Structures are given as C-alpha cells and as structure tokens.
Amino acid sequence: MTSGPAPSSDLPAEPLVRFESVSKRFGNVAAVDRLSLDIYSNEFFALLGPSGCGKTTLLRLLAGFERPDEGRIMLGGRDIAATPPHRRPVNMMFQNYALFPHLTVAGNVAFGLRQDGLAKAAIAARVEEMLALVKLEGLGHRRPDQLSGGQRQRVALARSLAKRPQVLLLDEPMAALDRKLREQTQFELMELQARLGLTFVIVTHDQSEAMTVAHRIAVMDRGRVVQAATPAEIYERPQSRWVAEFVGDVNLIEGIVLKTDAGEAVIGDKRGRRYRVAADVAAGAQISIALRPEKIRIHAGPAPPDAPNTMRGKVCDVGYLGSVSTYKVQLDDGVVVKATVANVARTSGEILRTNDNVWLSWPPDAAIVLTA
Numbered sequence: 001m002t003s004g005p006a007p008s009s010d011l012p013a014e015p016l017v018r019f020e021s022v023s024k025r026f027g028n029v030a031a032v033d034r035l036s037l038d039i040y041s042n043e044f045f046a047l048l049g050p051s052g053c054g055k056t057t058l059l060r061l062l063a064g065f066e067r068p069d070e071g072r073i074m075l076g077g078r079d080i081a082a083t084p085p086h087r088r089p090v091n092m093m094f095q096n097y098a099l100f101p102h103l104t105v106a107g108n109v110a111f112g113l114r115q116d117g118l119a120k121a122a123i124a125a126r127v128e129e130m131l132a133l134v135k136l137e138g139l140g141h142r143r144p145d146q147l148s149g150g151q152r153q154r155v156a157l158a159r160s161l162a163k164r165p166q167v168l169l170l171d172e173p174m175a176a177l178d179r180k181l182r183e184q185t186q187f188e189l190m191e192l193q194a195r196l197g198l199t200f201v202i203v204t205h206d207q208s209e210a211m212t213v214a215h216r217i218a219v220m221d222r223g224r225v226v227q228a229a230t231p232a233e234i235y236e237r238p239q240s241r242w243v244a245e246f247v248g249d250v251n252l253i254e255g256i257v258l259k260t261d262a263g264e265a266v267i268g269d270k271r272g273r274r275y276r277v278a279a280d281v282a283a284g285a286q287i288s289i290a291l292r293p294e295k296i297r298i299h300a301g302p303a304p305p306d307a308p309n310t311m312r313g314k315v316c317d318v319g320y321l322g323s324v325s326t327y328k329v330q331l332d333d334g335v336v337v338k339a340t341v342a343n344v345a346r347t348s349g350e351i352l353r354t355n356d357n358v359w360l361s362w363p364p365d366a367a368i369v370l371t372a
Helices: 055-063 105-115 120-133 149-162 179-196 207-213 231-236 241-246
Strands: 017-026 029-039 044-048 070-075 090-093 167-171 199-204 216-221 224-229 251-261 264-268 274-278 286-291 297-299 310-320 324-331 336-342 357-361 368-370
Touching (some): 029 055, 029 070, 029 224, 044 055, 044 207, 055 070, 055 090, 055 167, 090 149, 105 120, 149 179, 179 199, 179 207, 207 231, 216 231, 216 241, 224 241, 241 251, 324 357
Parallel strands (some): 044 199, 167 199
Antiparallel strands (some): 017 029, 017 070, 251 286, 310 324, 324 336
16 A cells, blocks of 8 residues: 655655554454555644544554554654553544543643653743643633633643644544634644644544645545545545545546547547546546536536537536535436536526526546546
8 A cells, every 4th residue: 555645845755654554453343454654744644534444543553552463653763663652752632632620721731741740840831831822821720611612622732732742643623613613723723733843643534624734635444545645636636436436526427438639538428428538548448537516617508619528407406505506417317417606796697596407518627537
C-alpha cells in the first residue's frame, strides 16, 4: 500500500511519523491491515473514512494505547513500539474531552505538567499561556460543568498542548458541537496549528471537515489507506470509484472506451449515448466516468449546439440549500443525474421547477475517468 504522495516543496524530505506495514487485529477482525503511511512535520493531517474503517485504531496505535501485531511505527526516525504512552512526545485530545470534573479549568490544564514534576511557578506560567492561547483567560477558576461545550473543548485542547507535544492527536474533536460552532472551531484549529508549527493528526468521518482543515488527507477503508493526497487532489482526481463516491457528491456513468485521439477519448454507455472526455485511456477499456454535480450546466432550453456532451431530461426534485440549488434530473431512460447551481443572485431570473424539461451539458475536462 502506498504511503501517499511525495511531500510538497514546503515539507521536509523525511516524514516525522511513518507507519510501515502496520496491522492490528481484534479477534478475527483486522482493524488496521498492512497499512503504510507517512505524515510530515508541521502538517495538519486528516484520517478520513466511514465508521469501522480503522482510523481511530490507527490514532491509538500512534498514541501508544494499542500495540501493533505487525509492522513498525516510527516517530522522528525511531521505532516507538516499546515506548509507553506517557513517554511519547505525543498527546491525544479525546472525543468526549475526558476532563476531570473535580478539578478547575486551570487544574485540568496543569494535570499532566504536575505528573511530570514541573515546578509550581513553571506550571502556573504554562497554564496561563495555554489559556490565553485558546482564549479562556479569566476562566481558570471554573469547573467543567460551568462551561459551554465549546469552552470544555478548549480546555481539553489546552491540556493536550500544555506538554508541548511533537504530535497532537485529535479524535473527532468537534463531534459534539453544533454546526456553526463546529465551523468556527475548524478555522481556529487551523490558525492554532499554523501558529504553533506542530503536527496535528485529526480523525473524522466528516468529509467537509477534513477538506477544510487538512493539508493532506488519508482516505481509509477496511483498515487500509485507499488514497493519501491533498484535499484538492482527492476531490478532483480520486484514484478509485470508492473514493469518488465517498468524498463529495458524484454522478457515475459506466462505459467502454470506443476510440482515443490526441488525449481525448470517446466513451459509450450501455444505453448508446456517447461522451467525449479528456483522458488518455486505451480503446476497449471498461471505465467509469465520475461527474461532480457542480461541473454540469443545466439549461431551460436546448444546450448550446457546440456543447460536446449533452443530456435531456426532466427535473424530478429540487433542493434549495441557500448558497446552491441541487437539481435531480431524470433522463429519458430513467437514469437520474444531479446538477448543482450556485445561487449568485437573491432571486434567479431562470427558475427551474419540478417536471420542467431541461438539458444538461458538460465539457470533456469536467469528467474524471476511473479504471478502478
């Protein structure tokens, strides 16, 4: 399994964290299956996948709460398999925050520092620094039950950062927050990571969250990394049908390559339609065309005569989402295609409704051609 793309020019040549053919089983279930992955210094890295794909197990392996059955976990070029959790330069912020209810905010932040035997003056200075960092100045005397959900999250974050770890592990840290606070916190985490220059590794099943915060994402399925790349690469150039379907909305068309010419191919589907796509694929190959809804134009009248790819159908459903509207269009043969239109004006001059006849069009370079 690939360890992801080579680091970009602003990343070190050598990874900070390296998983080498790591496996972890629970009974007969392989939670992590011969997985290899590189994570670099100063990255905000996301482990993204459905429930049960192994992402939290991978995080716990790095934290030291689980031991691998096979393979090596390297941190800074050193195998840390035998290093207990409290001796690793890694800290973990748990999904439920795991705050001590009998301690104050300051006491929670100071807990790990006291365990390490730091002097009282040094602890007090570090606690003050951490509370300022997460914008909780003046709340050190409160207890967790006197705080909002967002404030409790900040306390947990401050406690995780107090020991100045090389790697901060975040296990679904925003799952309990409402949508608006969640979006605000995402940007605060990004700003904090950039300011501290630390490596953050976040586990999430939320695609938009991973796409927002991460420099790179590892998409996981059944204990393996199926693609590791930047958010833009994963969205625009997924390496498989599974990734294309999991990350964002997509229309999939099955077909066969009828002919190729100068970097463009003609694809035929089983219903006799033909499409031109910008792809270098062999004639006769069985492929899938992935079309993101926002790449498709929808027309109330016939599509432009020079449009290379067109479809005709009837609007069967409309979803108004504020910034965009999503149209489900049923083609003449029953296939349903999604098209998304940005609502750039307060009221649209061309309003499409259910049962309206429409035409769809898209350019050859809008399609993602998948062979896997």
